[in-house]
Amino acid sequence: MSMFYPTLLLCVYGFFANLRPSEPFLTAYLLGPDKNLTETQVGNEIYPVWTYSYLVLLFPIFLATDYLCYKPVMVLQATSLVLTYVMLLKAQGLLAMQLLEFFFGLATASEVAYYSYIYSVVEPTHYQKVTSYCRSVTLFGSAAGSLIGQLLLSVAKVQLLHLVIITLASASVAFVAPWFLPMPKRSLFFHKSLGAVEEKQQRESRSLMEKGEDSESKVPLNNQDVSSEASRSSAAGNGSSGLVEGLQMLFTDFLQCYRCRPLLAWSLWWALATCGYFQVLNYAQVLWENIRPSQEYEIYNGYVDTLSTLLGAMTALLVGYLPVSWALWGELVLCVLSLLMAVCVFVMDTLRNIWLCYSSYILFRATYMLLITVATYQIATNLNMQRYALVFGVNTFMALLLQTLLTVVVVDSAGLGLNVFTQFLIYGCYFAVISVVFLISGLWKLASRRHSEQGVLANSPEEPTLLRSVTQALADSTS
Template identity: 80%
Template sequence: MRRESNMSVLYPTLLLCVYGFFSNLRPSEPFLTAYLMGPDKNLTETQVVNEIYPIWTYSYLVLLFPIFLATDYLCYKPVLILQATSLIVTHVMLLKAQGLLAMQLLEFFFGLATASDVAYFSYIYSVVEPAHYQRVTGYCRSITLFGLAAGSLIGQLLFSVAKIQLRHLVIISLTSASVAFVAPWFLPTAKKSLFFHKSPGAVEERPRSNSTTMLEKVPLNTQEASTKSGPSGNRGDSRGLVDVLRMLFDDFLQCYRCRPLLAWSLWWALATCGHFQIVNYAQALWENIRPSHDFEIYNGYVETLSMLLGALAALLVGYLPVCWALWGELVLCVLSLLMAVCVFVMDMVRNIWMCYASYILFRATYMLLITVATYQIAASLNMQRYALVFGVNTFMALLLQSLLTVVVVDSAGLGLDVFTQFFIYGGYFAVISLIFLIAGLYKVASRRRSKQEVLANSPAETESDSPPISAAADSA
């Protein structure tokens, strides 16, 4: 029986890891800007930065919520196949298509593939038991990072050592996407989902943690609890769209009333927005500092190092001797300021090696903090609300990014050059640091004030508990 249970976990996990590795093995990605601006596509910097790249941000934002609902309604597997198909279409267009409009359409398909990540990271929870959640999540997340790092390293080695043309790196990325396309077809179909399709007698599980989290447990709302305990909770009903939307909205209000969760979610949305912008436009900045048609570039090594150091930083989170309940906001303040400094160095120093080093430190710091934020939020939530909160946080990050892109990047807005953009992004992270400095100082001051009040009230309470001297004498 135990062997059958292990096999039921091993099979889908292995297929997901194969899919996650090959779908992220993209040797051409670190050189995308150089490829688009090179002889193969012959696009200008303004077209690439101000007219093509913003389409990914807009499409990701528009598609995220519909894909989120479709993933649950269709029980994951069809959306994974859609994601694999989108990646193939993206790389075929990158190889064959020409012109500005075609590249904008390519960015739309890549936005569709990115939005479909929710299916990859939530499918496994529908086919394995809750006891295996932590282990299989670790496998799936680590394999995607390893795929990204391996793709960047392979691309750089082939480009620098073997002197392969960038077009051939696109062919290798297309081949990897084609291998990834095969895996989802063999995945077992999920019989249940988080919102639309409930398994009979399903009980909401809370993640178990050996350490105490800073967040209070967010209670299930009473309407949802009564539904589960009623007759409909004992059969596998499918809910309608209106019921699901109403339940999601009720849960949204319930979750974000929790102040610590709100604080970590605020940082998540703000920092992820800025991180997306830096990653999206870093190659354009490097191309300005060290043009690929005049010098050898090392973007692949930089991406590989940033991924590996980011993964190491994420692993070290569990060993940091920080009381996040007390010092969380101030740590976010200090490290957000460090990220701001990294961006300013990238923008102002104009030295490619300093730029590369600052980018690596920036991404490693972000991955460390986003891991802390993920744990601090997830430790207090059941799996259903885990999906909701992280979906809302990602949506808010994309909404902020879209606004920033429209104003700063898009040619329909200011259409600023890349150096001015990075100066604004540095100021953006400085503002995040200031927000959490104020929040952290306020929390420390509030705790100190409450301790002083407790100490001040203690003598009075002791005095009132003991009888007056005269009364004690009379009783004697």
């Protein structure tokens, strides 16, 4: 029951917070008679605000989530979602829509609380189950919202304004759930009990003794003794000294994690690819609007979002069954599939056929979901939960930092302010560069491995065997 109650509330919250029938038609709604904005205002002045606010808020929200023990930040996220859709429904003008994007950036940055809360209230033996429940229900909520929106638009012929009202109602239902969640008594960095620290140390020690850890692919988890970590944890509960201790522990863990070359490689792809993925998702609707204007034709963005989400979830499930040695071939697989993502973006940009755009977008999202699942798995299997949260946060921050630079230079009207077709040409080239980077890295890794294997063969006990054979032959001849 202790696991069931918070998991059920989290699933309810995750489903309704992601049930957004208006999401696939946001660009059409902003360009339509309800808001009457121009394409330049939407693409070059409104959407970039989400990127900037997400970047600025991510790190302080990450710290506040742990320091405040998750629940208050989840309430903040739910409040931000409600404010976002109230403004989308009622507010008018460019400045109001930019403020709306700020609140949505706050809600997006606060997602870390949703995905971290459950680990503070359930036992580690249930981590895998509750993680799968929470992540799958958010995907299902997103897919259901897109499908409902498309069916209401195509079959019931409702107005886009009504989809915003339904989304606001769903966000209001989600707003209720976090208030009933139990308040955690511990967190990952700032509020850890001595017993929890000792239990974690013992569990990690047993794990390391039972498994012959590969020095290249594993990060040492027990570089400090129990007493020192316990003293840091006890200090973590005492005001400002606890904040300083928590930040010191974050920095120490950061240095230890990124010394591991395989983890660094997967994290590099995570940051680079997520940056491009966010850009394509943010501006895909603007591209489609240029190819098939919603004021003149019926659009099917909801079906596309539904299919891409479900196919992405299916490809993520397939990861566990792929017979691939990721330690050996992982970087070359990243090269090939990053090239496939580049091709999808080039097709969307150059052929300018709406059906090819939709198909390429679905394939693009499914490929990313497959690879990000592999990257998550490769990182998570080498780290404890505490460090996984840190690495996830750092990788996401780096992705947002790169995305901000790309947005400022390419999209924002204060920069080049390029049209959407030129933007997508740049995004396609961006993924092609990622592919080249990991091709070079993969080939270098294979060459290094082959060189080391040859070195092992050269130092194998063949020479003593040959010496014994010669000695034996000499002995036989003399006899």
